[in-house]
Amino acid sequence: xxxxxxxxxxxxxxxxxxxxxxxxxxxxxxxxxxxxxxxxxxxxxxxxxxxxxxxxxxxxxxxxxxxxxxxxxxxxxxxxxxxxxxxxxxxxxxxxxxxxxxxxxxxxxxxxxxxxxxxxxxxxxxxxxxxxxxxxxxxxxxxxxxxxxxxxxxxxxxxxxxxxxxxxxxxxxxxxxxxxxxxxxxxxxxxxxxxxxxxxxxxxxxxxxxxxxxxxxxxxxxxxxxxxxxxxxxxxxxxxxxxxxxxxxxxxxxxxxxxxxxxxxxxxxxxxxxxxxxxxxxxxxxxxxxxxxxxxxxxxxxxxxxx
Amino acid sequence: xxxxxxxxxxxxxxxxxxxxxxxxxxxxxxxxxxxxxxxxxxxxxxxxxxxxxxxxxxxxxxxxxxxxxxxxxxxxxxxxxxxxxxxxxxxxxxxxxxxxxxxxxxxxxxxxxxxxxxxxxxxxxxxxxxxxxxxxxxxxxxxxxxxxxxxxxxxxxxxxxxxxxxxxxxxxxxxxxxxxxxxxxxxxxxxxxxxxxxxxxxxxxxxxxxxxxxxxxxxxxxxxxxxxxxxxxxxxxxxxxxxxxxxxxxxx
Numbered sequence: 001x002x003x004x005x006x007x008x009x010x011x012x013x014x015x016x017x018x019x020x021x022x023x024x025x026x027x028x029x030x031x032x033x034x035x036x037x038x039x040x041x042x043x044x045x046x047x048x049x050x051x052x053x054x055x056x057x058x059x060x061x062x063x064x065x066x067x068x069x070x071x072x073x074x075x076x077x078x079x080x081x082x083x084x085x086x087x088x089x090x091x092x093x094x095x096x097x098x099x100x101x102x103x104x105x106x107x108x109x110x111x112x113x114x115x116x117x118x119x120x121x122x123x124x125x126x127x128x129x130x131x132x133x134x135x136x137x138x139x140x141x142x143x144x145x146x147x148x149x150x151x152x153x154x155x156x157x158x159x160x161x162x163x164x165x166x167x168x169x170x171x172x173x174x175x176x177x178x179x180x181x182x183x184x185x186x187x188x189x190x191x192x193x194x195x196x197x198x199x200x201x202x203x204x205x206x207x208x209x210x211x212x213x214x215x216x217x218x219x220x221x222x223x224x225x226x227x228x229x230x231x232x233x234x235x236x237x238x239x240x241x242x243x244x245x246x247x248x249x250x251x252x253x254x255x256x257x258x259x260x261x262x263x264x265x266x267x268x269x270x271x272x273x274x275x276x277x278x279x280x281x282x283x284x285x286x287x288x289x290x291x292x293x294x295x296x297x298x299x300x301x302x303x304x305x306x307x
Numbered sequence: 308x309x310x311x312x313x314x315x316x317x318x319x320x321x322x323x324x325x326x327x328x329x330x331x332x333x334x335x336x337x338x339x340x341x342x343x344x345x346x347x348x349x350x351x352x353x354x355x356x357x358x359x360x361x362x363x364x365x366x367x368x369x370x371x372x373x374x375x376x377x378x379x380x381x382x383x384x385x386x387x388x389x390x391x392x393x394x395x396x397x398x399x400x401x402x403x404x405x406x407x408x409x410x411x412x413x414x415x416x417x418x419x420x421x422x423x424x425x426x427x428x429x430x431x432x433x434x435x436x437x438x439x440x441x442x443x444x445x446x447x448x449x450x451x452x453x454x455x456x457x458x459x460x461x462x463x464x465x466x467x468x469x470x471x472x473x474x475x476x477x478x479x480x481x482x483x484x485x486x487x488x489x490x491x492x493x494x495x496x497x498x499x500x501x502x503x504x505x506x507x508x509x510x511x512x513x514x515x516x517x518x519x520x521x522x523x524x525x526x527x528x529x530x531x532x533x534x535x536x537x538x539x540x541x542x543x544x545x546x547x548x549x550x551x552x553x554x555x556x557x558x559x
Contacts, residue, residue: 218401246400282397285361289393290411290456291385300410304402 014098014130024066031079052082059088067096075105080112089120103135110142122154133166140168147174151182162189171199180208188217189306192225202231206239213241221253232260235268243272309335314367338494342510350519355468359391388463396453399440411456424455429478446473464496471503
């Protein structure tokens with residue numbers, strides 16, 4: 001299927017691995033499934049009771065990717081979608097999601113993606129999600145993702161989420177329930193500018209013995225933007241977790257970091273750390289000693305920080 | 308050639324002007340290795356920062372190949388040809404050593420060049436190239452990466468502020484060899500701030516700074532005997548009294 005220039009451009013921004021109409025994929029465009037394909041091991045079925053798809057990933061899947069991007073180019077649209085992923089025991093898969101809005105009108109455009117992952121025993125999942133907004137219109141771009149993850153015994157889940165730019169408001173919620181021996185890695189990267197606002201609430205419940213979680217959040221707040229991070233690691237068993245929130249604050253922005261740790265078992269070991277600060281003068285000087293201007297040095301520092 | 312004339316640096320402390328560096332003058336000829344040494348707190352690092360433009364001079368002039376660079380900022384001085392290794396290099400979250408070397412070189416370096424740079428400062432490239440320049444590196448490792456960033460590009464003058472600080476004995480020995488190579492084979496102009504005898508002994512000329520002023524300046528042959536008590540009583544590094552060198556400023 002031939003895609004228009006706006007869609008192609010957004011796909012380039014939100015799908016770093018490259019969206020192709022091959023293998024397992026589903027492109028949602030302006031509230032509808034535009035095109036989709038299955039692979040031998042990954043089947044995508046449209047939901048019948050509500051908007052969204054069910055993605056079935058067999059245990060035979062090894063190193064395969066499934067791409068499920070969302071593109072909205074219609075100003076004023078409010079799109080809510082429910083995607084469920086059923087990942088069988090032993091599967092090894094990369095799921096590339098993400099949403100981009102092109103808003104050239106004056107109306108608010110919104111996408112709420114509710115994703116649930118049911119991860120089988122010893123399965124390995126990498127979930128990459130990018131959010132992006134663009135367009136010359138005055139209407140706000142709003143993205144409110146909800147991510148629910150259920151990890152079976154020994155499962156490994158990597159959540160790599162990034163909000164690149166152009167999203168005026170986001171209120172994201174992530175809930176994770178972890179079984180015995182399961183491992184979770186979260187890397188959340190976020191940049192806000194202008195008058196944008198971002199709220200991220202996350203609760204990771206380590207319910208099984210031997211489960212572990214590493215949660216890293218890095219953000220840059222520019223202009224008059226506002227950010228709030230509230231990751232919470234709950235230890236209900238013998239488990240280990242580390243939460244790290246780092247933010248660079250610039251201009252007149254506000255950043256609020258609230259890493260919370262909640263041990264409900266004597267064998268739970270949970271650590272948190274949070275830091276907010278402006279760009280370090282020594283870093284700027286070091287890069288300027290390479291011949292960069294202050295603006296170039298600042299851009300390199302931010303790019304590296306969020307890379 | 309780097310020429311420094313009557314360099315002065317002042318700060319305000321409790322409403323009073325305090326002179327940190329006063330009226331310092333010296334030159335570094337092309338291909339020459341000048342080592343600045345002297346007691347702690349004497350103003351050596353301040354001089355290095357003034358040369359790079361990290362600190363603003365209250366008075367005096369700095370010339371690079373005859374061009375007045377006193378009014379230039381840090382990046383302009385870097386582009387004019389000054390390389391600078393900080394005494395306490397910063398960390399960069401998210402930046403790999405490979406990327407830092409590329410940024411230092413101003414271009415994408417082939418892997419074997421990056422490896423060579425790290426090897427020259429005693430680091431195994433395979434272990435380090437893709438590591439982040441963050442707090443997971445020890446102080447000595449960060450210091451060695453810092454030196455490698457200066458070696459990544461050809462400069463008219465390279466300034467190293469206490470390159471030995473925090474570096475283990477084995478790496479230090481390797482580093483001394485590297486400075487020797489840069490000096491003898493590449494004929495690069497080097498200005499090193501150092502307390503290390505091995506480095507000081509490599510110098511073509513030595514500048515001793517004490518209490519913010521030039522205490523002595525001369526060839527290694529002239530300065531070393533007093534500095535290391537070779538055949539005469541050394542008073543220079545004791546923090547009190549005069550130079551003990553009987554040698555003047557050496558402003559050429």
